[in-house]
Amino acid sequence: xxxxxxxxxxxxxxxxxxxxxxxxxxxxxxxxxxxxxxxxxxxxxxxxxxxxxxxxxxxxxxxxxxxxxxxxxxxxxxxxxxxxxxxxxxxxxxxxxxxxxxxxxxxxxxxxxxxxxxxxxxxxxxxxxxxxxxxxxxxxxxxxxxxxxxxxxxxxxxx
Amino acid sequence: xxxxxxxxxxxxxxxxxxxxxxxxxxxxxxxxxxxxxxxxxxxxxxxxxxxxxxxxxxxxxxxxxxxxxxxxxxxxxxxxxxxxxxxxxxxxxxxxxxxxxxxxxxxxxxxxxxxxxxxxxxxxxxxxxxxxxxx
Numbered sequence: 001x002x003x004x005x006x007x008x009x010x011x012x013x014x015x016x017x018x019x020x021x022x023x024x025x026x027x028x029x030x031x032x033x034x035x036x037x038x039x040x041x042x043x044x045x046x047x048x049x050x051x052x053x054x055x056x057x058x059x060x061x062x063x064x065x066x067x068x069x070x071x072x073x074x075x076x077x078x079x080x081x082x083x084x085x086x087x088x089x090x091x092x093x094x095x096x097x098x099x100x101x102x103x104x105x106x107x108x109x110x111x112x113x114x115x116x117x118x119x120x121x122x123x124x125x126x127x128x129x130x131x132x133x134x135x136x137x138x139x140x141x142x143x144x145x146x147x148x149x150x151x152x153x154x155x156x157x158x159x
Numbered sequence: 160x161x162x163x164x165x166x167x168x169x170x171x172x173x174x175x176x177x178x179x180x181x182x183x184x185x186x187x188x189x190x191x192x193x194x195x196x197x198x199x200x201x202x203x204x205x206x207x208x209x210x211x212x213x214x215x216x217x218x219x220x221x222x223x224x225x226x227x228x229x230x231x232x233x234x235x236x237x238x239x240x241x242x243x244x245x246x247x248x249x250x251x252x253x254x255x256x257x258x259x260x261x262x263x264x265x266x267x268x269x270x271x272x273x274x275x276x277x278x279x280x281x282x283x284x285x286x287x288x289x290x291x292x293x294x
Contacts, residue, residue, distance in 0.1 A: 003234035007227060014223070058207070058215040065222030072226050074235025093207075096200045126182055128196040129189025153239035 010072025017067040021094065022060035026053060052098070059094035066090055076152045081142035088138050092131045095124060
């Protein structure tokens, strides 16, 4: 596959990751911030909202950049393995930043009534465990790509 | 139709039950690992600045630019060692015998007129034997 095709593939995946790690969460939290149910305003505390958006944008940028690098790299190449691993680790940080920013412990202010809290910490912990297994698989892939470099090249060449 | 399906409280309750059951089943195995993950993530997150988004934009942009440069320079179509020998792309051609090099070597050799003394005795013997067989 030539450089042009690689870059196009990387660009498509980067757009996908920008959508899923920045735009979608941004719109969701913005929507929650202005949510009204039965005429009652549900609002995130402004400080909490700002922190959530900050970490979403920060890690979203890093993940999207890494995704571009990963998906524009040739199939089964060592650099693809390295950046796929980095991307998974960044995904973990991104996910945990939800907790860090307070998004897993969301305080809703029901104006005129009081507060409501949604705690998603346990769910995030389960996700983290699954991510650990994914990291193990990515490390295995990286070792495989490194050891079988010549075989992979021959296979790629014969395709 | 799909929206109507989701609006039904029974469907939502069933979905919530399924997700809850899955989480409940996985939790004892995966949660301790998750706690270990959280431990190192908390240390790593201390490195990341929490007051300046520009750094993240620069890192993200740099990754894209570096990736473009790397892909243009190394697009991943380098042949394997076995193929490279035949094509002579990444290995020096001086040591590899191709049709051209063999022909050049042949032309470089000086042509010598064969002398009578150079012919082996065995060759004469073979010739006599062939004559006898024909007769």
